[in-house]
Amino acid sequence: MALTVQKTILKRVYRITIIICIPVILLLSTQVNAVPPQISSTLKTKDETHPISMLINDNAMPPRQVLIHTNNKMHMLTNPFIEWQTHFGGQFDDEGEVVQETIDGGYIILSNFYAGDPSIVGAHLIKTDAQGNQQWDKVYTLYNQTHPYGYCLQQTTDGGYIIAGDAGDVWLLKTNTAGTVEWNKTYTHTDIEGYNSSFGWSVQQTTDDGYIIVSTLIINSSAKTGIIKTDSFGQMEWNKTYEDCIVYSRIIQTTDHGYAIIGTLGDNSGIDMILLKIDPHGNELWRHIYGKGHEYGFDGQQTADGGYIMTGYTTTYAKVEGDVWLVKTDSNGREEWNRSFDPIPLPYPYGQDDYGRSVQQTVDGGYIIGGHTWDYPYGTNVYAIKTDVLGKKQWDFLSDEQQCSDLCLCIRQTSDGGYILTGSSTLNSYGGFDVLLMKLKNVTLPSFEITNVTGGLTLKYTIRNNGDAPALAARCKLNFSAKTFLCPWLGSLTQFVDNFTGHSEVTITQPVIGFIGLIKPGTVTITITADNAPTETMTRPVKVFLFKVTIQH
Secondary structure: OOEEOOOOOOOOOOOOOOEEOOOOOOOOOOOOOOOOOEEEEEEEOOOOEEEEEEEOOOOOOOOOOOOEEEEEEEOOOOOOOEEEEEEEEEOOEEEEEEEEEOOOOOEEEEEEEEOOOOOOEEEEEEEEOOOOOEEEEEEEOOOOOOOOEEEEEEEOOOOOEEEEEEOOOEEEEEEOOOOOEEEEEEEOOOOOOOEEEEEEEEEEEOOOOOEEEEEEEEEOOEEEEEEEEEOOOOOEEEEEEEOOOEEEEEEEEOOOOOEEEEEEEEEOOEEEEEEEEEOOOOOEEEEEEEOOOEEEEEEEEEOOOOOEEEEEEEOOOOOOOEEEEEEEEOOOOOEEEEEEEOOOOOOOOOOOEEEEEEEEEOOOOOEEEEEEEEEOOOEEEEEEEEEOOOOOEEEEEEOOOOOOOEEEEEEEEOOOOOEEEEEEEOOOOOOOOEEEEEEEOOOOOOOEEEEEEEOEOEEEEEEEEOOOOOEOOEEEEEEEOOEOOOOEOOEEEEEEEOOEOOOEEEEEEEEOOOOOOOOEEEEEEEEEEEOOEEEEEEEEEEEEEOOEEEEOO
16 A cells, blocks of 8 residues: 655644655756856735846746745733744745754744746745844745745854755755745756656765755655765765655654654555664655654754654544654654643634644753644634643743634744744735744743731732743642641641632631631641642741630741
């Protein structure tokens, strides 16, 4: 049984489907052997005039105008997680695929636009400063013959950028720091019988300054996985083809100078997350499959301990329909633990699917996951999750735009401890949807402060959450050790605090009943704990007379 793959223009796929035993749709197979000439032009946009660049083919039709408007920035003061968000787009559909903080402290976004016309599809680089203000953008497109689509971006050691994607064959584009093309390559496999086309999922610069690319090859009516290793100028050094079809794949160079491929494998047993380890020459060393027939792998990386962290989508371990999935392995790919996540259930009658599209280990050893929820017919929302080193949730964020759909395809931690994410949004869109760039702040975890402890006929105290994140499963516990003449006052009382949001406080009142006797000394200890916060404790001496508690400060 062969796994077949359907490519779609723009990866805005809510219910992601890999079709088994259905012929593959034909992909563009036009060869591009020469580097198309670059031309520069200036386009009048809705907001201002700024230059863009295009790649055109010598034999193509005259260039068509591509209208790109500059960003519309909004400071979201009502959401404590968001520092700012901004959108980029034009009259076409635009979607951010990858974002990365650049060496100058700004951001680079790889996006793609689609005009509804098959001859107007293009990869788009957007460079911003640290506050999300656009500095420049470049459009790379080939008219009439091939239509490059960028899937992966990385800033290179020389300050430029490398892009991998699809131009009918695997496409690799190298630019300088200003986005100007240095070289442009496509890689074909005409030596393979039945070869139709191919496209690159992921690229990474290697320690020898070359590049490693993972791709999907369409051969006859089936799909296979390909690896291409190049030198620093994009000249192929070697390539390998694997019988399995691994899609949504990510390739990383490992600390032993080999490589690991993370993605989604479809075979006779179903669809599962896969981790495939190969040596420096592309020979398979081992593989591990995770899931029970309906799990997806979208992104991953090697962790500080030499293991691997991967994120995707699961129905097997989901609470409702489908949840974000996080899998941690050791250095040999053996699973150490897995976690599934979903946001607070939304009041939608049609169920909910949640996708983890991007994951990165954070400086504290934990993990940040970026993805989105999907609820028919309401659309999508950005969903970000921060965990500790064992995958225990510390906080999560769900965008709450009411009249639009947002999604996240990539999230990365920034040098200030915050997070930058990209995807798409229909909010204020000139077309169907625009590139979304959102900056989340360095979210502090809950920390508690106990104040205003008073006695009387009731015991009253105030607890403040000084962190940004809500306290998860917060609970307050009172322990009494006072004794009266007629009966001992021993034991504890626990009270749960719901919706204990960041930078808020709650006052708790506990009636004092059933304690009759003479004045006796003792203590009361107040302890507050939460799943994502350190414990805070306060002990005060008390005296009890009849029903009254006196606090001794």
